[in-house]
Amino acid sequence: MFAPSGQVARMSRFANPNRFLRWSDRLVPWLATVTGVLFAVGLYWALVASPPDYQQGESVRIMYVHVPAAWMALFCYTAMAGAAAVGLIWKHPLADLIAKATAPIGAAFTLLALVTGALWGKPMWGTWWVWDARLTSVLVLFFLYLGYIALNSAFDEPGRGARASAILALVGLVNVPIIKFSVDWWYTLHQPASVIRLEGPAIHASMLWPLLLMAAAFTSYYFWVLAVRVRGEIMAHKIRALRLRQAYG
Amino acid sequence: MARGVVSATLAVIRRDLRLAFRHGSDSLGAVVFFVLAVVLFPFGVGPGQEVLARIAPGVIWVAALLAAMLSLERLFQTDFEDGSLELLVLSPLPLSLLVVAKVLAHWLTTGVPLLLASPVLAVLLGLPTEGFGLLLAALALGTPSLSLVGAVGAALVLGARRGGVLVSLLVLPLYIPILIFGVAAVDAAITGVAARPPILLLAGFLAAALALAPWAAAAALREAVA
Numbered sequence: 001m002f003a004p005s006g007q008v009a010r011m012s013r014f015a016n017p018n019r020f021l022r023w024s025d026r027l028v029p030w031l032a033t034v035t036g037v038l039f040a041v042g043l044y045w046a047l048v049a050s051p052p053d054y055q056q057g058e059s060v061r062i063m064y065v066h067v068p069a070a071w072m073a074l075f076c077y078t079a080m081a082g083a084a085a086v087g088l089i090w091k092h093p094l095a096d097l098i099a100k101a102t103a104p105i106g107a108a109f110t111l112l113a114l115v116t117g118a119l120w121g122k123p124m125w126g127t128w129w130v131w132d133a134r135l136t137s138v139l140v141l142f143f144l145y146l147g148y149i150a151l152n153s154a155f156d157e158p159g160r161g162a163r164a165s166a167i168l169a170l171v172g173l174v175n176v177p178i179i180k181f182s183v184d185w186w187y188t189l190h191q192p193a194s195v196i197r198l199e200g201p202a203i204h205a206s207m208l209w210p211l212l213l214m215a216a217a218f219t220s221y222y223f224w225v226l227a228v229r230v231r232g233e234i235m236a237h238k239i240r241a242l243r244l245r246q247a248y249g
Numbered sequence: 250m251a252r253g254v255v256s257a258t259l260a261v262i263r264r265d266l267r268l269a270f271r272h273g274s275d276s277l278g279a280v281v282f283f284v285l286a287v288v289l290f291p292f293g294v295g296p297g298q299e300v301l302a303r304i305a306p307g308v309i310w311v312a313a314l315l316a317a318m319l320s321l322e323r324l325f326q327t328d329f330e331d332g333s334l335e336l337l338v339l340s341p342l343p344l345s346l347l348v349v350a351k352v353l354a355h356w357l358t359t360g361v362p363l364l365l366a367s368p369v370l371a372v373l374l375g376l377p378t379e380g381f382g383l384l385l386a387a388l389a390l391g392t393p394s395l396s397l398v399g400a401v402g403a404a405l406v407l408g409a410r411r412g413g414v415l416v417s418l419l420v421l422p423l424y425i426p427i428l429i430f431g432v433a434a435v436d437a438a439i440t441g442v443a444a445r446p447p448i449l450l451l452a453g454f455l456a457a458a459l460a461l462a463p464w465a466a467a468a469a470l471r472e473a474v475a
Contacts, residue, residue, distance in 0.1 A: 088468075140422045143421070143422040147418045147422065150419075151409070151415060151419060154406070154410050154412075154415055155409055156410070160408070160472060164472055167469050167472070168401075171401055171461075172423070
């Protein structure tokens with residue numbers, strides 16, 4: 001055994017799947033509890049306790065699902081591309097699994113953002129869908145997720161699929177800043193950013209807090225499902241290895 | 250060294266061009282598809298002149314996009330199958346330059362014929378004459394980007410199951426910006442708005458693709474033959 005030094009040692013410490021299984025075994029119940037509590041409080045606050053909007057009325061409550069879902073769509077893609085880069089550069093086996101496990105979660109968040117956006121757009125804009133820059137670029141993000149998932153599973157040898165899709169994830173990363181700034185660069189129907197901006201949030205505290213709580217709930221949900229999915233992937237690999245050993249004696 | 254690299258790059262371009270000319274039907278396929286796809290539209294939406302003139306830039310661009318995508322298979326697939334790709338990867342030529350050479354040959358045999366056919370199709374669809382120059386300019390800037398971005402997709406799916414279907418899923422989302430600004434340039438010329446911004450954006454996209462796509466495609470090729 002060689003003893004890698006510094007950063008590589010810290011990274012390869014978590015590359016050990018068995019160590020990850022031990023850690024995540026303890027972590028998953030906690031993540032599930034935190035997610036449950038955050039969703040319970042956040043949903044009550046967002047759907048019941050927070051005030052209706054003076055202009056949009058009760059339909060503003062769609063925001064508490066739509067905005068965190070859209071944030072998570074971008075967050076998951078960035079996390080996926082980051083993990084893919086780590087897997088590609090350092091041949092980190094766990095990073096490949098994290099990238100692979102993130103893709104369906106991110107695709108689901110993106111779809112949720114698109115669907116809730118359509119449901120919100122109908123009463124507010126009078127149409128389910130407009131071809132403005134924000135909506136179009138998020139739709140492209142959804143297709144990028146689908147392409148990643150399809151490419152990841154398109155090869156008979158799993159390692160080749162992981163590496164090919166990692167390159168695709170990094171190429172698709174150009175879309176993330178385009179989505180983020182699309183509402184600033186182009187004059188569009190979608191409203192510009194109102195929470196994260198230089199002058200401070202443009203929405204009232206009575207709506208900002210439930211929104212942030214929902215965002216925390218979504219984030220915690222992501223880490224919970226990610227841990228469960230990566231555990232599943234590791235176990236699937238172990239089963240595959242055992243079957244191969246049985247088959248070849 | 251530098252001269253060796255240049256002559257090797259030229260040799261790859263010459264080889265690909267010769268292959269394309271000897272298999273004439275392969276490279277003509279993309280143009281024939283392009284023409285047929287555009288000619289379908291007057292049957293689909295009716296022969297009314299105003300409607301056709303209005304949708305002409307979009308129809309020509311979408312058809313060019315699909316034709317470019319269909320021709321991507323030729324870029325690396327045949328070399329991958331007969332093993333010559335491995336020899337090319339093993340050669341001292343830098344892999345990203347190899348990609349540039351192959352993309353250039355691909356563009357000369359598919360992009361340029363599309364470019365030459367597009368004025369004829371513009372006439373068939375009744376595109377206003379003010380749009381002709383910009384249609385050619387936009388296609389001249391856009392089709393090399395299509396080949397470059399497509400090269401990444403074509404290299405990624407080498408050896409995959411159902412690679413042909415997969416490449417469309419990977420490449421078409423990345424083609425959307427080229428389509429948007431390509432059509433915007435022609436529309437701007439017809440409606441009399443400044444066409445400079447979309448043309449500059451197309452040029453910028455080409456510059457970025459020229460710098461980044463060969464690099465990504467080279468990484469993908471290395472994985473494919475590893």
